[in-house]
Amino acid sequence: MKEKTLREFWTDELKDLYSAENQILKALPKMIKAANSDELRQAFEEHLKQTQGHVQRLDRIFQRAGGNGRGKKCKGMEGVIEEGKEVLEEELTDDTLDAALIGAAQKVEHYEIATYGTARTHAEILGEQQAAELLEETLQEEKETDERLTQIAEEINPQAEEASSGNGEMTKTRRRVTSTRR
Ligand SMILES: [Fe+2]
Structure with a gap:
């Protein structure tokens, strides 16, 4: 069997990214629908637009x-998204669901950051400067999204903890639980 060159391997990496981004395009509308916090929903909506640009x-x-x-x-990415879908099937309070959605989204971002970083470096080695620049632009947007999600998590995580320890607005946060337990 003929061994693959770095260029052929790089093409495979790009195809992987293409598949990953298209899977994200499909998953994000479900996450937008599930998000309770306006800020989180907005972050997902903006990332959906960005993802179209990444493709x-x-x-x-x-x-x-x-x-x-x-x-x-x-x-x-299929596995990471599959795990994210499990979150949507669980019975969680609003804030805990948001906290879990952020965790799932950050796994997606970290997977992309690792893959874009590798693909960009390989582009540079192969002398594909224009491709390297395009990959770097997307890499930066993935990193920004990840940081934004961390900031939102810093607000939401304490709220989720408060609600689950009984100090929060129980009527609001219990809604999801009671509606599924008729
Ligand atoms: Fe992306």
């Missing part, structure tokens, strides 16, 4: 290289 950047890279993003499924 377009990958398209540009493929156009230049004469290929396309199809033909590979990112199994890593």
Whole structure:
């Protein structure tokens, strides 16, 4: 069997990213719907728009290289998203659900940050400067999203803790639980 070159391996990385971004495009509307905090919903909505841009950047890279993003499924992202979906099926108070959604979204971001970082570095090594720049732009946006999620979590986590220890507004936070236990 012929060994793959770094360039061929890099193309596979890009296809993985293309698949990952398209999986995120499908998952985000569900997360937007589930989010209780306006701030969190807004962060997800903005990231959905950004993600469309990330797919377009990958398209540009493929156009230049004469290929396309199809033909590979990112199994890593599939697993991360699958776990995120489990969160949506649990009975959680509003703030705890938001805290769990943030955790799930940050796993997605960290997976992307790792993969974009590698793909950018390989682009540089291969002399694909324009591709490296496009990948770097997306990498920065993923990092910004991750930081924004951390900031939102800092507000929401104490609220979730308060609600579950009985000091919060129980009527509001119990809504989800009671509605599923008729
Ligand atoms: Fe992305």
